[in-house]
Amino acid sequence: MRKQFIVSLLSASVLLGGCQAVNTTxxxxxxxxxxxxxxxxxSTDEVNQMYAQSYQKTLSEASSKGALEKSGADARRVQAxxxxxxxxxxxxxPDSAQWKWEVNVIKSxxxxxxxxxxxxxxxxxxxIDKLKLTDAEIAAVMGHEIAHALREHGREAMSKAYGVQMARNGAGALLGLGEGGLALADTVVNYAMTLPNSRANENEADLLGLELSARAGYDPNAAITLWNKMSKASEGAPPEWMSTHPASQSRIAAxxxxxxxxxxxxxxxKK
Structure with a gap:
């Protein structure tokens, strides 16, 4: 299985003109x-545009149900x-200063x-409400998630998914502008954005999120209390966030x- 995966990626690399080795942060x-x-x-811009469409769809659905919180206490806290x-x-x-950042809270x-x-x-x-998160704990969650975006873990996963799909389906379906190419793009986006991140990606998001919250003036020790709360909450039916961000003692130790x-x-x- 591993050999087939590597062959697929190499095949796609040739068809697409190769990969770029980058360090996003x-x-x-x-x-x-x-x-x-x-x-x-x-490209980064293409991935950002793809996700922006999905994001707006999620907001529209929440708004139609009256679940988009714009001015409540949680919305004000999260925005601040x-x-x-x-x-x-x-x-x-540095280029994240030009991103079109958006922050929204959904009542759920x-x-x-x-x-x-x-x-x-x-x-x-x-x-926020069920776990009674402090501001620093909210910053720990958001810092972790922002770190995934800064590192472009979604684009990285999409690149791998494109490679596999392209090797299977041939270059024509992906490089063409027909319905097949669009369907393939949808498949790749869903694959890359819904599957759990790799252990390496999670570790990077943990570390960079910790630094980001510290730079913003939030006590980094809140990351530990956050994970302890999330671990306790996962003892019954695991929360959605825990399905893609499993807690472990090694994670907390790191x-x-x-x-x-x-x-x-x-x-x-703080000064």
Whole structure:
């Protein structure tokens, strides 16, 4: 199976003109320097536009049900915290200063939050209210999700998915403009945006999210209390967020080891 997967990626690489080795973020204090491989035909702007359409559809559906919270207490809290985090994002990825960031809160019992490509953020009220999250814990969740967007983990997953699908279906379906190509694109987007992130991606988001929240003036120790709350909540029916962000003692240990690295940033931000 592994051999077939590698062959598929190599085949797609030839058809698409190769991959680009990039490091989407820089200047961090936590040591995230892994090279990422993206197909050159799948640009950052294209992925951001694709996700923006999906994001607007989600907002429209929530609005039609009266579930889009625009002015409530949760919406005001989330927007204020997001503003502080977003202001620090360019220190890890300079071009994120030009992103069209959006922050929305949806009234739902779901314990969930996400930040898609291009800075499209959604937080569900269940996550805040049921777990009684502090501002610092909300910042830990949002920082983690924003880190996924800064690292373009969605585009990275889409590049892999395109490679597999292209090798299976041939270059014509993907490079053409017909209905088949559009259907393939939908399949890839769904694949890349709904499956759990890899362990490496999760670790990167943990570390960069920790730094981002510290730079924004939120106590990085809140990441530990957040995961403890999420772990406790997952003892019954696992929350939606836990299905793609499973907690583990090794994860918490990695966060604890990184906290001393970002504590000076937090102290500086408080001043």
């Amino acid at each position: 820089s200047g961090d204090s936590v040591g995230v320097h892994r090279k990422q491989y993206m197909f050159s035909m799948l 915290i997001a503003d502080r985090l977003i202001a620090q994002a360019p220190k890890l990825r 019992d779901e314990l969930n939050a996400n930040c898609g490509p291009g800075g499209k953020i959604i937080v569900y009220t269940g996550l 966060l604890e080891a990184a906290i001393p690295k970002v504590m000076p940033l937090y102290q500086a931000a």
